[in-house]
Amino acid sequence: MLESKYLYYFCLNYDFNRHNKAVTIPSLTKVDLLKIEMLLPPKSTQLAIVAELDKLNEMIRLKKQQLEDYDQLAQSIFYEMFGDPVENEKGWEVKKLGEICTIFAGGDKPNDIKQILDKDYKYPVIANGDGSKGVLGYTKNCKVKEDAVTIGARGASIGNCRIVKNGFTPAVRLLTLIPGVFLNCSYLFYIVKGLDYKQNGAGQAQLTVPNIKIETLPLPPLPLQQQFAARIEAIEQQKQQVKDTIKDLENLLASRMQYWFD
Incomplete structure (x- = not known):
């Protein structure tokens, strides 16, 4: 008897592409599907395998939830220290981003x-795209040496923000914001990731430097921004430990899947 969850894990591990004969769009025929062979251990063994893999997946899920909880904590700290930047109930001076940041768009990919x-x-070399998908490659030299905030300006990544440290080169119209002397990079990041890009250009083909330069933000005292950055850095260190654990768990899951089904 075949347990459905056992079949599910088998399919996750199985390389169906080996049956693809199409030149353009990958396809799998019923005939090919029926030719696939799999080991069918006793029901008790199937259930034990499923229980092991389910446990690993649950551990991964809980760790990913922990990352979300850390993100929510960071956001709550921001509002605790600065309030709603739109309302600016603390009455800080309001500046345009173009007045307190160096803002430019990335050019062509370096040779x-x-x-x-x-x-x-x-x-x-970073372009529009999430995480590692936005990295086009690596160079000996960098255009931006300072810590900076980048904003995706095109396609599905439009409005996606990140902090980039230790030098990089922006490319393919990626927007780069380098904070001035009165602005901390972490505070800037939480401001720009909260902007309404749908209202300010995301419905168009791309965001532009002029779009971003006219956005406004309250400017709290720099020491307060730096206190916020220190608290965020502590959270980021905890997040990195969780990410490392997730990577280890995912590697273990892949190894166990391979052990049981290859």
Whole structure:
């Protein structure tokens, strides 16, 4: 007897592409599907395998939930210290981003670029895209040496923000904001990620430098911004530990899937 969850895990692990004969759109025929062979252990063994893999998946889910909880904590700290930046109930001076940041868009991808990070080619070239998907490669030199905030300006990543440290080169119209002397990078990040990009250009083909320069923000005292940044840094360190644990769990899950089904 075949347990449905056992079949589910088998399918997750199985490489169906080996049956693809199409040149353009991948496809799988019923005939090919019926030819697939799988080991069918006793029901008790199937259930034990499912229980093991379910437990690993649940541990991964809980760790990912922990990351979301840390993000919510960081957001609550922001509002605790600064209030709603739209309402500006604390009455701080309001500035346009273009007045207190250096803002520009990335250009063409550099010619001197490698796909593999090494000791010489250590600076990422970053374009529009989430996480590692936005990294086009690595160069010896970087255009931006300061800590900066980037904003996705095109496609599905429009409005996506991140802090980039230790040098990088923006490309393909990626918007880059380098904070001035009265602005902390962490505070800037939480301001720009809360902007309504649908109202300010996200319905168009792309965001532009003029779009961003006219956005306004309250400017709290720099020491208060720095206190906020220190609290966020502590949270980020905790998040990194959780991310490392997730990676280890995912590797273990993949290894156990391979053990049981390959």
